[in-house]
Amino acid sequence: MIEALLETFEGHGDIIYAAGHENNLQYVEKESIHHIVSGSTGPSSYVARRDKTDFAQQRSGLAKLDFYSNGDVWLDFVTDT
Numbered sequence: 001m002i003e004a005l006l007e008t009f010e011g012h013g014d015i016i017y018a019a020g021h022e023n024n025l026q027y028v029e030k031e032s033i034h035h036i037v038s039g040s041t042g043p044s045s046y047v048a049r050r051d052k053t054d055f056a057q058q059r060s061g062l063a064k065l066d067f068y069s070n071g072d073v074w075l076d077f078v079t080d081t
Helices: 002-009
Strands: 015-019 025-030 033-037 055-057 061-067 073-079
Touching: 002 015, 015 061, 025 061, 025 073, 033 061, 055 073
Parallel strands: 015 033
Antiparallel strands: 025 033, 025 055, 061 073
């Protein structure tokens, strides 16, 4: 499935791919694809921080995207504290 998605994304810039399958918060930008793990409101789970990871946090919370008329997109992670 990952290969099929990456093939679909190929040739398109500034793709935002959001997933909610982990109980933590993550953001990675790689080859003009913005990968967001949106977290959960339940118990958090361990997340390893690697060189390729732009943001990772073992916390409960949600990802929030704000789209602006000038084309900007802002990502905020909203946590319980």
